[in-house]
Amino acid sequence: MAKPLTDSEKRKQISVRGLAGLGDVAEVRKSFNRHLHFTLVKDRNVATPRDYFFALAHTVRDHLVGRWIRTQQHYYERDPKVRRHPALRARARQRGACPQAAPAGVSLRGGPGLGRRLEAAAACFLDSMATLGLAAYGYGIRYEFGIFNQKIVNGWQVEEADDWLRYGNPWEKARPEYMLPVHFYGRVEHTPDGVKWLDTQVVLAMPYDTPVPGYKNNTVNTMRLWSAKAPNDFKLQDFNVGDYIEAVLDRNLAENISRVLYPNDNFFEGKELRLKQEYFVVAATLQDIIRRFKSSKFGCRDPVRTCFETFPDKVAIQLNDTHPALSIPELMRILVDVEKVDWDKAWEITKKTCAYTNHTVLPEALERWPVSMFEKLLPRHLEIIYAINQRHLDHVAALFPGDVDRLRRMSVIEEGDCKRINMAHLCVIGSHAVNGVARIHSEIVKQSVFKDFYELEPEKFQNKTNGITPRRWLLLCNPGLADTIVEKIGEEFLTDLSQLKKLLPLVNDEAFIRDVAKVKQENKLKFSAFLEKEYKVKINPSSMFDVHVKRIHEYKRQLLNCLHVVTLYNRIKREPAKAFVPRTVMIGGKAAPGYHMAKLIIKLVTSIGDVVNHDPVVGDRLKVIFLENYRVSLAEKVIPAADLSQQISTAGTEASGTGNMKFMLNGALTIGTMDGANVEMAEEAGAENLFIFGLRVEGVEALDQKGYNAREYYDRLPELKQAVDQISSGFFSPKEPDCFKDVVNMLMHHDRFKVFADYEAYVQCQAQVDQLYRNPKEWTKKVIRNIACSGKFSSDRTITEYAREIWGVEPSDLQIPPPNIPRD
8 A cells, every 4th residue: 555645745746836726636537537538539448648638638628617707707897908919829739738837829920930939928928918817818820730840851851741730629619609701802992981892802710719827816818819711602603503613622722821820930921821811810800809899798799889989998909020010900991991980080099009019120021011912912901001101201201301211211111113011110100119029129129120210209119028937937847946946935936036036045055056956957867868769869968958949040140059069079089088078069940941041050950960979089078969840848848958058149130039038047057149138137147147258239230330251250260260161071061062062151251140250259158168067066056046037037027017018007916716606
């Protein structure tokens, strides 16, 4: 018989990892078995691990449903200001994590990439909004295929479709009763009764709802994702009876809108299907928001409110980058054409309702849609955009008479061979607030990206430094560290991350230093075992885990990391008897499928690994691993195990970054440039507790003025020259000596991101990293300081700032009574 548990063992079992609010174990077991039997129609003899996961997911969902319904009732009765986020373009990849601890939603918009950054931020923000008791809805597209799965074949990235819905999604609830029509194409008629948009093609938007639970507060918000459906009469009216089969097969054309997420990131490709996706999510979402605004009581579908005067008091729409920019002309179209509000009033309502978050400064990422495409797909919206632009330019001309160049720079319409619509300009003009996502980025937004607009309306521009949810990015992914912290300062930090400051007095506490180091070592052992199982690579768990994970892009400078690795390799080869700090360098991330240079960078990493990892002289002093298919579930494993976090973008290119914050919270030290949120991390923890190197924004600008000459560095730095020559000569690609000629050519002749300019400082800084790593106690003290100073980077703080300073709402710590307690 099992020995009874001691009190401390019981505490460990129900430590901060416990699933709160699931009732007693017998009840959960009963529900689990019921779902296995009735929902999945399996018994224990034939059930697979996936069946067990689904049975558990349905069990957890059952416990959320009562709170979910009650939360929505509470919102309708209280009628609070509601904040909606049309561009949380989530694909909700909830595989493998129940949403009790965090919203388990991810993947939005754009790429391996901006997709990743926005999606990860979206999931954190949804979690924080629910935890802060804000009446918020995340809206997006329910992509059938999300960001591709990455396979590495012969060292190259190969994309595979991610059929994430193949086995169903236990967390979502389809809502066909709220299906809404979305119109495309057609023509515009100006009649005495107003403007009519006629002869359109209709696609239906079917909503799927996913619960987003707050942390231990009984609040469950909603993420609503739209799926495209063809109407039943689709194309049938166009065909004679004989073409019935053809018409039904053509339904696919309409339903392709929600088929696949565009994987380009930080690169705009003006495809019509992409514009359709952007209008689809906006049109469906705005209809939904207006329906909810008009009905005041829960469950009531009859319109009650008809006056839109109070609309901005009840609704806030945050535009997450420019992808939902069509919200501005679409809201104008509804107000003016449908609700018959006069133009000036409608414009005032629209501006007060919308706010815009900028996410990138790279010019090639800006959305600039051809006017000809709008003319065909959204003719009425084009007219509205022209009218908005005309009034805007009249205003600018009145303030700056004769300044024609300023008018050209500030126009929403870019003239030229192919007239284009600048969506970022539309967002700035149509919003009451514009923000960047880290202090340095918000300054660049004001001084460079939107300089003219800032001069016009400086009061509009704000900063909202990004954050991450500590529920997912500490409690869920690093329970060992969470427990160690709880033992010292209690659990309050999970909803008030600034409490981590209470760890500062423990920086010199021998026992705490030991505990923190022990947790890190356990995480490293666990991740080593995972790597051995999944990638068949054996690594030295006592080596420094040097981790660089983010999408592959020239501006993120994975190439700078590669040059350091080659330099280390050459040093070991030159002095094989010397003592080196052993390192396992892990690089991971997806490349946009059409981005040739990014794919070559992956091939370079894997090729360097092939040489380094099989060189007997090197042994286990240096290993290079490319982490295949980097995604949230892999991040949750690698981040808690990392010693060194690489955040090495060229100063002035990374808007914020959130991976940097996750590593800091999980006890890795940062090597990085003064870019994005790194600047504020250094400010919070003290620059001496990070490894900061390289040009600052001013230095980069000065170098641009002077003219960056890569050959100068190549000629002056023998170790750099050796590394570049090896890459160039085929040392790492003996079967294909020319394999990396495009990489070397770019680095030598047209490197926008100045890799060589920071090489020397980077290699010197890495030597300081080695030196500190040789002293585990001092290293761990710095780790503790970093953890203690990471409180600012909670998404709870970020969302509280959005709520107060942009949406005009106050977070609430009100506990909605749980479903088993009768309502008042």
